[in-house]
Amino acid sequence: MRLMTKHLVWIKLLFHIIALSPIFILIMLVLSEQAGGDPVQYIIHYTGMGALNSLVAVLLISPIAKRFKQGLLMQTRRLVGLYVFGYATLHLMAFISLDLLFEWSLFIEEVIKRPYIIVGAVSFFVLTLLAISSFSLIRRKMAKRWQPLHNFIYLIAMLVPIHFYWSVKSEIIEPSIYIGLMLALLSLRLSTFKKMFQRFSTIVKPSNIPPSRAKKI
Amino acid sequence: MTTKTKKWILSQAPWQTKDHEVTPEAIFNQRRSIIKAMGLGALGASLSGTSQAGIFDLFSDKAKIESASFVTSPLSFSPNANYSLTEAATPHKKVISHNNFYEFGTAKQDPAANAQGFVVDPWQLVIDGEVERPITLDYDDLTKLFALEERTYRLRCVEAWSMVIPWTGFSLASLLKKAGVKSSATHVAFETLHDPMQMPGQQSRRIGGGIHYPYVEGLTIDEAMNDLSFMAVGLYGKTLPPQNGAPIRLVVPWKYGFKSIKSIVRITLTSSQPKTSWNQLAANEYGFYANVNPAVDHPRWSQASERRIGEGGLFSAKRIATLPFNGYGEQVASLYKGLDLTKFF
Numbered sequence: 394m395r396l397m398t399k400h401l402v403w404i405k406l407l408f409h410i411i412a413l414s415p416i417f418i419l420i421m422l423v424l425s426e427q428a429g430g431d432p433v434q435y436i437i438h439y440t441g442m443g444a445l446n447s448l449v450a451v452l453l454i455s456p457i458a459k460r461f462k463q464g465l466l467m468q469t470r471r472l473v474g475l476y477v478f479g480y481a482t483l484h485l486m487a488f489i490s491l492d493l494l495f496e497w498s499l500f501i502e503e504v505i506k507r508p509y510i511i512v513g514a515v516s517f518f519v520l521t522l523l524a525i526s527s528f529s530l531i532r533r534k535m536a537k538r539w540q541p542l543h544n545f546i547y548l549i550a551m552l553v554p555i556h557f558y559w560s561v562k563s564e565i566i567e568p569s570i571y572i573g574l575m576l577a578l579l580s581l582r583l584s585t586f587k588k589m590f591q592r593f594s595t596i597v598k599p600s601n602i603p604p605s606r607a608k609k610i
Numbered sequence: 611m612t613t614k615t616k617k618w619i620l621s622q623a624p625w626q627t628k629d630h631e632v633t634p635e636a637i638f639n640q641r642r643s644i645i646k647a648m649g650l651g652a653l654g655a656s657l658s659g660t661s662q663a664g665i666f667d668l669f670s671d672k673a674k675i676e677s678a679s680f681v682t683s684p685l686s687f688s689p690n691a692n693y694s695l696t697e698a699a700t701p702h703k704k705v706i707s708h709n710n711f712y713e714f715g716t717a718k719q720d721p722a723a724n725a726q727g728f729v730v731d732p733w734q735l736v737i738d739g740e741v742e743r744p745i746t747l748d749y750d751d752l753t754k755l756f757a758l759e760e761r762t763y764r765l766r767c768v769e770a771w772s773m774v775i776p777w778t779g780f781s782l783a784s785l786l787k788k789a790g791v792k793s794s795a796t797h798v799a800f801e802t803l804h805d806p807m808q809m810p811g812q813q814s815r816r817i818g819g820g821i822h823y824p825y826v827e828g829l830t831i832d833e834a835m836n837d838l839s840f841m842a843v844g845l846y847g848k849t850l851p852p853q854n855g856a857p858i859r860l861v862v863p864w865k866y867g868f869k870s871i872k873s874i875v876r877i878t879l880t881s882s883q884p885k886t887s888w889n890q891l892a893a894n895e896y897g898f899y900a901n902v903n904p905a906v907d908h909p910r911w912s913q914a915s916e917r918r919i920g921e922g923g924l925f926s927a928k929r930i931a932t933l934p935f936n937g938y939g940e941q942v943a944s945l946y947k948g949l950d951l952t953k954f955f
Contacts, residue, residue, distance in 0.1 A: 423924070429719030430707030431771070431919045433927070438717075492917060494929045499912060507910055559910070562769075563891055564716045564819040 396465045408469055412476040415443055416483075433491045440487055443480035445553055445571060451477055452550060452578040471527050474546070478524040481517050509559030516552045519545050544589060547582070550575045680726045680856070682848040685758055687778045693761035693838075700773035700919050702846045708919065709853045710767065711872055713802065713809035716819040721853035728808055728852035730873075735858060739799070739878035742790025752843050752858050755788075756780035760847070761840060763863035765870070766902045766936045768888075772916045777861055778844030783835045791831065791879060798834040799884035800827045800860060801876040821887055827871040828884035828898065829862065830945075838863060838941050864938040866900045897955040901946070902936035906955045 396404065419439055422428040428435040451473040458466040493500050504514050523543055526532060532539050554575050558568035579586075711721035731749040738744040747755060762776045786798070804812060804824035811818030833839060840861040843850060850856035855872025862869050868888050878884075888896035895909055904914045916932045935942050946954075 426703075426707070427719070429717070429722070430701075430704035431718065431927075432924070433771075433917070434718055434769075436924075491924055491927075494917065494927060496915070496929055499915065499929075503912060506907075506912075509910060562716075562819070563712075563821060564816075566816050566820075 396463050398465065401465055401468060404466070405469060405472055408472055412447065412473070412479075415439070433487075436491060437484060437487045440480050440484040441557065444477055444484055445557060447473060447477040447480055448550060448553055449571075449574060449578070451546070452575075456578070456581045475524060475527060478520045481520050485513075485517055509556055512552050512559065513556040516549050516556060519549055547579060547586075550579060680728060680852050682844075682851055682856075684848050685753060685778050685844045687758035687760050687844075687847070690759040690761050693763065695762045695764070695774055697764070697774050697918075698920050699762060699776055701921055704919055705773060705775055705845060706851050706853060708773075710769075710867065711853055711855070712819045712821055713811040713823070713825065713873075714853065715811055715817050722851075724810060725852035728856065728873075730852065730857040733857050733875075735875060735877070737785065737789040737877045737879075739880055740792040740795035741786075741879050742792060745789050749857060753849070756784055758843070763840070763861060764936050765861075765863065765867055766916060766932065768866035768868055768896070768900070768908060768913075770908075770911060770913060770916050770932075771919055772930075772932075773919050776846055777840060777842040778847060779840050779842040779858075779861070781837055782839040782841050782860065783837065785841055785877075786834060786879070789879075791835075794881050795831050795879035797831060797880045797883050798829045799876075799878045799880050800829075800871045800874050801878070802826070802871055803873045803875045820891065822890060825871060825887045826885055827860065827869055828880075828886050829869075830883075831879070832945050833862070833942075836942055836945065838938060864902060864935040864942045866896075866902060868896065869900050899946075899951075899954050901942075901951065901955070902932060903934060903951055903955065904932040905934070906952055 419428075419436065423432050423436065428439075451470055454466055454470050454473065458464055489495060489500055493503075503510050505511075523546065526535060526539060526542060535542070551572075554568055554571040557571060558565060561568060707722045708718045709721040710718070711725070714721040714724040733749040733752070735747040735752065736744070737747075758778050758780060760776055760778050762774060764772060765775055766772045782798075802823075802825040803809070806812040806823075809818075809823075811821075812823040829839065840863075841858055842855070842861045843858050845851075845854055850859065852873070855870075855874075858874055859872040860870050860874065869886075883898060886896075886898055888900075889898055902913075907913050913932055915929050918928050918930050920927065933939070
């Protein structure tokens with residue numbers, strides 16, 4: 394069955410429900426004290442996992458759309474991508490509010506000093522740019538520059554599981570699985586990367602620079 | 611059954627404060643099933659059937675008690691006025707439901723969920739090595755051989771959170787004196803029970819976080835003989851719950867929490883520095899001494915301050931400055947004279 398436009402609203406609704414239900418579960422777990430006596434680390438980890446799992450989901454969409462010839466699914470990428478940003482925001486807010494208790498000087502110090510937090514901060518910064526530029530209006534204005542910016546999602550795909558791996562004390566199995574999973578998802582896009590690389594190299598190759606400009610260089 | 615479950619749900623209502631009479635097994639079994647169902651965490655997993663069953667169980671009468679909850683019993687003791695604190699103690703409920711005890715899982719709520727069936731009686735604690743008379747304490751000896759006292763200590767975790775806990779027990783020195791410390795003894799090695807049948811973390815690397823079990827810790831003989839070093843058999847006046855290290859654990863309040871080894875079966879006096887678990891796992895992050903020191907950061911996070919877990923909800927915690935030796939410098943700073951604490955962290 395080929396998905397049609399009339400199905401899209403239902404698919405999106407389903408995705409919203411899947412993406413939002415963990416929030417309700419979390420609230421329930423915390424209120425019913427099932428997230429431990431001091432659920433701070435639990436909440437930080439949980440929302441971080443929400444962002445990571447959404448990231449896996451968003452990177453799954455285009456391979457699935459291609460494999461099953463469901464082009465319409467591509468239109469759900471923004472929705473899922475914004476949930477990556479949403480969970481990442483909750484994750485960051487939980488860290489700042491619940492763990493650091495709004496001690497901004499400590500936050501800034503940690504962002505500067507701690508490699509794993511730097512990796513997380515860079516990811517969040519790029520995610521913010523992607524989220525802002527996801528508005529149709531901005532996307533239209535960015536025109537050809539939009540896609541190169543959004544290719545940074547592949548960078549995030551590697552940084553986020555590294556951030557996870559780096560943050561744990563000794564429980565490295567789960568983050569390792571995510572690193573492997575991301576590598577697998579990226580390997581499905583080798584042809585895309587090849588094209589990106591070719592385009593990049595044609596830009597920087599001196600032979601491709603017009604003689605008039607070459608002189609200046 | 612039905613009424614009991616309903617009562618539990620009422621007693622867990624978040625707007626009710628100061629209810630220390632929890633029914634742990636109900637919470638724990640619930641939590642266990644939900645966490646298990648959640649598995650990989652958020653997104654996809656949340657819509658699976660098991661997860662939904664777990665959620666709905668919260669509001670149904672099906673919240674069955676799977677296994678008997680661990681039973682703690684009151685201890686007779688006298689408070690030690692030298693070790694009382696003006697700081698507010700961390701509520702009992704939080705002390706017994708926020709634990710690092712990787713033998714029962716790496717998440718904070720795991721030990722309370724997975725340790726309720728832990729068997730502590732019979733128990734044997736062996737004191738051997740460089741001693742005059744090796745001794746073996748069985749379960750009853752743990753609470754009867756020494757006069758018990760209560761001491762309220764700060765507990766500072768290496769992860770930069772802290773609690774204030776009233777422990778019941780006796781000084782480590784009194785135990786070691788009973789065995790007679792030989793002059794050749796320079797260090798004391800401690801070992802946790804190794805029983806993979808009871809401790810799922812010892813069965814599986816995934817559950818146990820990759821620590822080499824059994825968990826081992828160590829002190830210098832001077833640290834061990836310092837009056838602060840405490841063998842706890844109880845907290846809040848009752849015998850220890852398993853998640854807090856039943857039936858007997860070490861409490862060394864001027865060191866990071868991982869030094870305070872739980873569920874001890876062997877104490878061996880040695881003539882060389884013993885191996886310690888976290889140090890073996892990551893020597894650059896966890897030293898042998900592991901004294902609380904705001905001036906020496908963990909390579910991945912600051913140790914200058916800590917989040918004190920006290921009364922109240924999520925936003926009521928406070929971030930306070932971490933003190934050298936966790937505020938016990940007066941008693942222990944002299945032990946480290948001439949030692950470069952940035953090197954011997």
